[in-house]
Amino acid sequence: MKNNLLYIEDDKEIGAWVSDDLSERGYHVIWLTSGDGALDCMEEIDLVILDIMLPGLDGFSIGQRLKKHYPMTPILMLSARTSIDDKLQGLHFADDYVTKPFHPDELAARVEVLLRRFGKISPPLIQLSHLSIYLDQNRIIDTRSNNEIALTGKQFQIFTYLLRHPNQILTKEQIFEAVWGYPYIAGDKTLMVHIRHLREKIEENPSNPQIIETIRGIGYRVKQ
Numbered sequence: 001m002k003n004n005l006l007y008i009e010d011d012k013e014i015g016a017w018v019s020d021d022l023s024e025r026g027y028h029v030i031w032l033t034s035g036d037g038a039l040d041c042m043e044e045i046d047l048v049i050l051d052i053m054l055p056g057l058d059g060f061s062i063g064q065r066l067k068k069h070y071p072m073t074p075i076l077m078l079s080a081r082t083s084i085d086d087k088l089q090g091l092h093f094a095d096d097y098v099t100k101p102f103h104p105d106e107l108a109a110r111v112e113v114l115l116r117r118f119g120k121i122s123p124p125l126i127q128l129s130h131l132s133i134y135l136d137q138n139r140i141i142d143t144r145s146n147n148e149i150a151l152t153g154k155q156f157q158i159f160t161y162l163l164r165h166p167n168q169i170l171t172k173e174q175i176f177e178a179v180w181g182y183p184y185i186a187g188d189k190t191l192m193v194h195i196r197h198l199r200e201k202i203e204e205n206p207s208n209p210q211i212i213e214t215i216r217g218i219g220y221r222v223k224q
Contacts, residue, residue, distance in 0.1 A: 035062035
């Protein structure tokens with residue numbers, strides 16, 4: 001499962017190079033050339049890579065704002081400014097600081113370290129009740145029978161989205177917009193129908209679900 005990275009860099013050449021390199025390494029990169037709109041896409045972001053010198057608000061101001069609203073999302077500062085004062089200012093809120101020029105392997109290594117430190121990298125195998133879930137293979141095995149459980153694409157997307165946020169109550173709106181990619185309309189039963197069919201495949205007793213919990217009036221949760 002790809003991790004989502006938000007990359008804020010106004011230099012088009014550097015931005016394209018870093019974005020392409022990280023994409024080739026298996027990350028999904030959202031590249032912005034300023035801080036405008038950064039908060040709007042943070043809900044699904046696993047890590048932020050942030051330059052300091054930006055048009056409008058500088059990276060320090062943007063980073064502090066993002067960290068205030070999303071304290072559990074790691075921020076990596078990436079800048080040509082090498083003074084100790086700049087580094088100390090950045091590290092007041094950021095979780096790492098890389099100076100330009102840098103080698104792409106170093107940046108990728110630091111990204112992976114931060115993702116692991118903050119628990120943003122899902123293990124390739126998750127054991128949940130009677131299920132063995134192989135995220136890297138898009139496979140789910142029922143350990144009682146050793147048979148594979150066949151899910152539709154949308155069912156697997158819903159389930160893995162819940163698994164990526166263990167023990168967290170997710171609203172219907174969050175799940176729908178993450179899976180379908182467009183706004184949820186109040187009263188739409190699409191998600192509820194997909195959850196019902198998903199439970200029929202993975203729950204021991206779909207009428208009394210133990211894996212995907214319904215949080216009445218809010219949404220759903222998977223406990224791990």
